[in-house]
Amino acid sequence: MAEGHAVHGMAARVRRLVGQPGRSSGPPGEVFDPAVHDGLAVRDAEAHGKHLLVRMTGSPVTAHLHLGMHGRVSVRRHRRALGADGLPRTDPPTPEGLAWRFLTATDCLEVTRPTICEVLDAEGVAALHDRLGPDPLRDDADPEAAVARLHRSRRALGVLLLDQGVVSGIGNVYRAELLWRARIDPHSPGRAVPVEALQGLWQDAIDLMTVGLGAGWIVTDARQLGDARDLLTRGAPVPRWRRRYAVYLRRGRPCPRCGDTVRAERMGLQTAYWCPGCQVLHG
Ligand SMILES: [Zn+2]
Incomplete structure (x- = not known):
């Protein structure tokens, strides 16, 4: 998708x-x-x-x-x-x-x-x-409204991020990698996650998806992100490097940050991937 x-x-x-x-x-x-x-x-x-x-x-x-x-x-x-x-x-x-x-x-x-x-x-x-939530890539998206929508729900953040009526545009790859980067367990209820953490998550979604739009593919690895940003700043195309994900599609493999085993579970309509070692379960 x-x-x-x-x-x-x-x-x-x-x-x-x-x-x-x-x-x-x-x-x-x-x-x-x-x-x-x-x-x-x-x-x-x-x-x-x-x-x-x-x-x-x-x-x-x-x-x-x-x-x-x-x-x-x-x-x-x-x-x-x-x-x-x-x-x-x-x-x-x-x-x-x-x-x-x-x-x-x-x-x-x-x-x-x-x-x-x-x-x-x-x-x-x-x-x-009206029926679509704020989209990180739209200029008219209100960051406060996006954070408020995530923060007022008792549903799991992993479910909320894929619910297009809450926020829109985030798919399964970004869900997995954004939550890993933010060190948040996808099962954390939205209302239990500190507002500052949600603000950081929203800003990271804007940053990552902006690079994704410019590159034409999903870049989430820190080093590849740096290289892609450099190229985009110079107006150069971003090559299709080998994709490097931290947790997405990496069930059973070691987390690149803490070494714990990446887990996977159906969440919302798609499989969520996360590391129980370094992603904090809030609430
Ligand atoms: Zn980890």
């Missing part, structure tokens, strides 16, 4: 199409008819958690996409011959599971196998934002 940084990356790629009129196509579904966007241009794209919203010029509706486990959004350049209308004369080959294609003179946006592909009116978009 794409974590939030990946969906923000998709929004950035879709924004490359802003202002270019295009041909909209795809199988008309019950809730999304690609024809409503035909001849229009992308006005803006944004992510909130794992949801992607694409607005078109001159259209009252917004395309709403959620990619689930297998969905994909691709934006690529093409060199197809153009017709009199300034748009490509022919369509590219149709990939399996195509839900929406938007083809401009130079670029091709394709959405395949999404779990949600629908159009929302302004009210629907507002309702979506």
Whole structure:
């Protein structure tokens, strides 16, 4: 499943199409008819958690996409011959599971196998934002509100971090590594964890996911983070180094900080990984 940084990356790629009129196509579904966007241009794209919203010029509706486990959004350049209308004369080959294609003179946006592909009116978009918690990668996310949501619940912090209605965009890898970095046991009830620790956790989520967005993959290892930040500061791409996690997918192996054995357990909808030796159980 794409974590939030990946969906923000998709929004950035879709924004490359802003202002270019295009041909909209795809199988008309019950809730999304690609024809409503035909001849229009992308006005803006944004992510909130794992949801992607694409607005078109001159259209009252917004395309709403959620990619689930297998969905994909691709934006690529093409060199197809153009017709009199300034748009490509022919369509590219149709990939399996195509839900929406938007083809401009130079670029091709394709959405395949999404779990949600629908159009929302302004009210629907507002309702979506309302039901999603603060997203560490959104400028409008209020850190105090995010911390308050985590701190007022008696549910386990490991469950809260994956609940998109509490905070949004954090997936299973970030959950495991953020809690390890913060030295908090995922079973700690939100209300038992000191506010300062939650503030630190939220800021770390912003920092890590910002690097993840820039790098295009999840970087959590301290040394790799330092190297990735250096590259991003210089505007250089971050290579796909071998991923190094402290606890994620490391059940039964030694914790790199204290040497204790990493544990794993189903928590929320996915498996949580943590070190009982150095992650403190609060409450
Ligand atoms: Zn440890």
